Amino acid sequence: MDFSNLRAFYQVATSGNFSKAANELFISQPALSRQVAALEKELELQLFNRQGRQVIITDAGRRLMVYAEKIINLSIEARKEMLEFKDLTCGELTIGASTTIANYFLPNMLAQYNCKNPGIIINLKIGNSREIEKMAAEGSVEVGLVAGETDILQLYQEHFADDMLYLVVAKDHRFIKSTSLLKQLSEETFLCREDGSDTQRLLNNLLVKRNISPKSKMTLGDTEAIKRGVINNMGIAFLSKYTFEYELQLGLLLPLEQMKSTRPFLLVYPKGARLSPAALAFSALLKKNFIRING
Template sequence: MDQHLIVFIEVAERKNFTRAAEALHMTQPAISQYIAAFEKEIGVKLIERTNKSVELNKAGEMVYLYAKSIVKEYEHMKSLISDMKSEPGGELQIGASYTIGEYLLPKLLAKLQEQYPSIIPYITIGNTEDIGSKLLQRDIDIGLIEGDFFHKQIHIESFATDVMYLIGSSEEFISEQKITHKELENQTWIIREEGSGTRRMLEEFLKFNKINPKRVITLGSTQTIKEGVESGLGISLLSQLTFQKELELHRIVKLSTSGTPIKRNFSIIKYDQVFQPKTLQVFQEIVKEFA
């Protein structure tokens, strides 16, 4: 790996030549020489220096993005070569959308640990758009999402079908109570934040059925939405995975209206590439078998 790239990345991220030198176990003059030589090779100034700080200029920001990508690809190549000679093991960066991450992923991780104790999973939880973006940035190796995420570099594959129901408080509704679309308009709807796969499904349901709620409340987690529904704050549309316990305790009830329940896919997203680490392969197998 070109040392100039490594030095440049450290300086760009730490915004300080001295701290970059400490991180790389080099002297500060050596760092300066590397940066000067790199700028000469590129043919343009990349870093603006002041007495107090180091900042990337526009060219520097572009070079930084490419440098990070090159280093990640290099590390990925080394990992694949090493992987060919050993049993599945090492780090695996997994991203999951909230519903999957909170209600399904723990069971998958338990299975992974049981079968492959040498694999060390690192977990990122976010909404569907967050997970897709992190995969594109190579911050994770694989994503498990609700619904779809389309990009020319990303391969998407469904691994399970999720069922979503309209739910309300057991103190205000009876189980399977039929409710018309007109009545739904007069209800307070509790929905997830922008970028959420659950929110996307709810918005599609409302649009398709021409339902225009008079009041909408946005909350940032499924757990908070469930608590809001329980307390009578409003109604919502959630995966049955998320409210099964509350259903059994008679705190929440399913509501019935035309167009529900709604089915959607749970999907695996990953980079579309020929060579895949064994850790990635075996985790995918566990996901598919479990589903």
């Protein structure tokens, strides 16, 4: 059933004559008559009885009128809601973020986004970088925020921030005054993230590059647990600068400049995907903050 024909029928039924209905629809009366006739032909039913300039709706027409009103109202509601999506007055955005980004970088971004777009409902899924890449590729999140380069070819990448990682020790650790740090690292216990973590990948690469074989490794998995472990002299750790800013201010943790590395933070989503207005606004906010921080 053609929607324009149904709308023409509805307008004639509510106005009571073809001339007035045509004016209200901004079309010619002959065009309107053809639309109504096409609908009657399709349904094989007479919808109006013509009496001069006046039209009287038939029983079939009255029955159709009930459905036509519902359909037209739904069309109006759908258009209104789509415009609200476009204008970001409502909607939903599902984001995936790696642990470091989600816990230490993203909260400020989400606060800014929510302030600008209070009608958007945000769903955040957290995992390590490899897990978030998989979610983005499979479409279980609209966009993913990951640390380090991705090897998944079907994902598009947008660079939105830079990260610096340091070897971190407790405030009273012997390495603070050490002049032969690299030689002593092999005697230390390293507190580590789990496999799949980009932070752990960078540490592994750095140890290989410097030909360092730690005495032991302890996988704690959680960054907060790792920080508490370092503070209590359980070992040393390799951490993003975003994760220990508070402890650095308090003097509880100290970074060692001799052991550091850089990496990008990336926004990823499937190549060819058309991002929603909510996701585009989020991407623009990330880029704006990246320019402000690095400009």
